[in-house]
Amino acid sequence: MLDPDQIPPIDADEQLARFVVSRSEFRRNDNTPKPQLFLPYRYVELSVTRRREASEDEIWEVGRAVATQRDKKLYGRSDICASNCRVGPLVVVPKPISGNPNHSDIEGFPSDKADQMSLASKLAAEAGEVIPPPNSD
């Protein structure tokens, strides 16, 4: 994982992981993410985890922690390139938190729900298929 004392800015080609903790966030027939995966709730930013300098095990550890914290099942993760998150008003900024120095936010969502849905559709269109966690059945 990144050194919490030396967090670098996010490069355009960095991969960011968004964890899937609800069945309604992806299509089970083809594992494509639904816009709902990228829809902020209550806030106007969306949490993602940088894959930079993180092993697969470390990324999944973060995913399991996110699911546990929300009392949810971890269905997987969808990766998206940082450059594809820079849509309209959206920007990606490093926001390291305790236990996850790779934590970042996609910021700049408008407060209007229809506008949020539109941006979420564009993010979902560019994000990778949902990858199930290791050893999932």
Place this chain on the structure above:
Amino acid sequence: MSTALPTGVSRAACTLDKVKRSVLREREDTITFSNHSLHDQLIDVYEECSLYRTSAKPVTAITLSIAKDFVESLPHAFRTPEITGEIDGNVNLEWFVHRRRILSVSVSENGLLYWAALIGEEDPRGTCRFYGEPPNTLLYWIRRVYVNA
């Protein structure tokens, strides 16, 4: 001589009437099939989102009822959308061909329909209230999802 023909009604009119009844029956069959899918999906949403869900608003029976009324108000030829619950308690309806040919409608408890479509480079969105009749804007964009897909 046939006695089946009512007085003053030609064979052509009877044939036409039979065709009309057949079409109506087929239409009812389609509705039945469509509603079955709709009801199954609404039950799934209720089971997943209304009983227990942390850090989220539950989907209420009122919102489910509005979503059901909205889908049932659409022309019978339209496909039943995929229905899921949203974290804010809204019900999401999705008409999807692929990731750049999609319309999402978010049904709220107060009858507002938030919607966004992505069709190629077009990205229309908006908000409207459901008064029992489907808004023309949404009818247009649902059609557009499937035209030339």
